[in-house]
Amino acid sequence: xxxxxxxxxxxxxxxxxxxxxxxxxxxxxxxxxxxxxxxxxxxxxxxxxxxxxxxxxxxxxxxxxxxxxxxxxxxxxxxxxxxxxxxxx
Numbered sequence: 366x367x368x369x370x371x372x373x374x375x376x377x378x379x380x381x382x383x384x385x386x387x388x389x390x391x392x393x394x395x396x397x398x399x400x401x402x403x404x405x406x407x408x409x410x411x412x413x414x415x416x417x418x419x420x421x422x423x424x425x426x427x428x429x430x431x432x433x434x435x436x437x438x439x440x441x442x443x444x445x446x447x448x449x450x451x452x453x454x
Contacts, residue, residue, distance in 0.1 A: 392418045408452045417452060424448065 395418030402408040408417075428441040 388422070391422055394418075395421055406454060409454055412452060420448065 392415065396414045399408065399412075399414035399417045403410045403412075403414065424441075424444055428437050428444075431437045431440075
């Protein structure tokens with residue numbers, strides 16, 4: 366979906382609609398996972414799970430786009446590790 370969005374933008378209505386649906390599904394899944402983690406006491410409960418989901422997806426999407434032009438594994442590892450440290454209990 367990230368590649369489709371990067372290539373087509375929002376000009377292609379059908380593609381944009383598919384990307385929107387896929388993003389909603391992904392956000393819902395991440396939101397649920399963050400809620401479960403909060404209930405288990407593994408991440409902070411003062412953070413909005415939907416915001417965390419959006420942040421995680423935005424980071425992942427950005428790194429996927431950057432990876433098309435070369436390796437970003439160290440940058441991704443550092444960013445995700447920092448994100449996890451910030452939300453950990």
